[in-house]
Amino acid sequence: MNPKRILLPQSDIPTAWYNLQADLPEPLPPVIHPGTGQPIGPDDLRPIFADELIMQEVSQERWVEIPEEVRDVYAIWRPSPLVRATGLERELKTPARIYFKDESHSPPGSHKPNTAVAQAYYNKKQGVKRLTTETGAGQWGSSLSFACSLFDLECKVYMVKCSYQQKPYRRSMMQLWGGQVSPSPSDETEAGRQILAADPDCPGSLGIAISEAVEAAVKDEDAKYTLGSVLNHVMLHQSIIGLEAEKQMEIAGDSPDVVIGCVGGGSNYAGLAFPFLRHKIAGKEIRFVAAEPRACPTMSRGEYRYDFGDTTKLTPLMKMFTLGHSFVPPGIHAGGLRYHGMAPSVSAAVKAGLIESVALHQVECFDAARMFAATEGIIPAPETSHAIRAAIDEAVKCRETGEEKCILFNFSGHGLCDLGSYDKYLAGELDDFEYPQEKIQEAIAELPEMG
Numbered sequence: 001m002n003p004k005r006i007l008l009p010q011s012d013i014p015t016a017w018y019n020l021q022a023d024l025p026e027p028l029p030p031v032i033h034p035g036t037g038q039p040i041g042p043d044d045l046r047p048i049f050a051d052e053l054i055m056q057e058v059s060q061e062r063w064v065e066i067p068e069e070v071r072d073v074y075a076i077w078r079p080s081p082l083v084r085a086t087g088l089e090r091e092l093k094t095p096a097r098i099y100f101k102d103e104s105h106s107p108p109g110s111h112k113p114n115t116a117v118a119q120a121y122y123n124k125k126q127g128v129k130r131l132t133t134e135t136g137a138g139q140w141g142s143s144l145s146f147a148c149s150l151f152d153l154e155c156k157v158y159m160v161k162c163s164y165q166q167k168p169y170r171r172s173m174m175q176l177w178g179g180q181v182s183p184s185p186s187d188e189t190e191a192g193r194q195i196l197a198a199d200p201d202c203p204g205s206l207g208i209a210i211s212e213a214v215e216a217a218v219k220d221e222d223a224k225y226t227l228g229s230v231l232n233h234v235m236l237h238q239s240i241i242g243l244e245a246e247k248q249m250e251i252a253g254d255s256p257d258v259v260i261g262c263v264g265g266g267s268n269y270a271g272l273a274f275p276f277l278r279h280k281i282a283g284k285e286i287r288f289v290a291a292e293p294r295a296c297p298t299m300s301r302g303e304y305r306y307d308f309g310d311t312t313k314l315t316p317l318m319k320m321f322t323l324g325h326s327f328v329p330p331g332i333h334a335g336g337l338r339y340h341g342m343a344p345s346v347s348a349a350v351k352a353g354l355i356e357s358v359a360l361h362q363v364e365c366f367d368a369a370r371m372f373a374a375t376e377g378i379i380p381a382p383e384t385s386h387a388i389r390a391a392i393d394e395a396v397k398c399r400e401t402g403e404e405k406c407i408l409f410n411f412s413g414h415g416l417c418d419l420g421s422y423d424k425y426l427a428g429e430l431d432d433f434e435y436p437q438e439k440i441q442e443a444i445a446e447l448p449e450m451g
């Protein structure tokens, strides 16, 4: 009998993260200061981020050592299992072999603590007392609250208002781990007040919540800001997923032909994909597919341009695929995928033709999640359902062509706090959104001209 789950011992928790920047065909375009139009330096970022994270952001080193204290916390749930989705394969009658890396085992239930723990550790080491952040679905906010509680830091979370209402149990998790949570836009910050004045019923967006969290950190000398995705140091910390998966695939005696993940800001996908992407850059034939919502089609309909990371233009300018910083996506249930931009490193890989994107409707993703839950037993987060849909679509293509491909996808989190969304799905109340082209054009027209 082939093993269903491929498990690694605790001693196999990787000792170094992998940095794709060392292997990208071209260096990433510099991050630009919006005031000067010049590349930013470490001093510009010091009011916002811990020093060591700033160094990691620009590091070109291929391997970055994981501190012992971080590995000790990782040991609570890592190494995570690699699972052969035999039930799903049978259901689909596909000759494809489907594997998923199960990141739902962490205490908050997703991949997000892989970087939350590292960020909390470096901030604590530097003497920071309080961390601020934004959260969409609440996965990141709960992960940071979890990490802060372990390193004895205070945690302030601005949670996108529509998710705050849809996912009350995520808020409870954050509060249980000692986090302080406010729905965003809030009246606690200049940025929030400005948005509320223009639109009192604004459902919020990640871009707005980021503005609030950055402002709160900048105005408090004991605080720093943390971001759960997009930035290079986040992708670096998440590489632990792919590094473990690489070893597990070897144990399974297999090797992926297609590597799939869902993308919001890009971190869970980068985490799984980047360690494998280095083999593609070295000449190995592997396809990389990043799945995004059609309601927030950053890579499929956005432009590769310099843009702000937040709505009120507090962050530096990053070159990335973007729908424009003023883009407010509809309140789809995959709250963590509602971000106007995409990690600059993922964007560069897409631009270089290394990664392809696919855009999916939410109902077809919930259908995939239901099939997955019925065949593999685990209820996926709505975000994760995009990866499952894309994997199923690949497996169905294999059924049609008879190809015996090996498909690997990232199971970024469970959906046990998303049952309200599943209730709506089961009641047939979920709608598909196709974002109108004029609205996208409108938001893109507000992008700064950088050449």
Ligand SMILES: Cc1ncc(COP(=O)(O)O)c(C=O)c1O
Pocket: 110, 111, 136, 137, 138, 139, 140, 228, 229, 230, 262, 263, 264, 265, 266, 267, 268, 269, 335, 336, 337, 381, 383, 384, 412, 413, 414
């Ligand atoms: C379970 C899960 N998967 C995926 C994402 C998308 O984020 P990212 O693209 O950074 O992995 C989120 C974001 O909140 C999430 O909670």
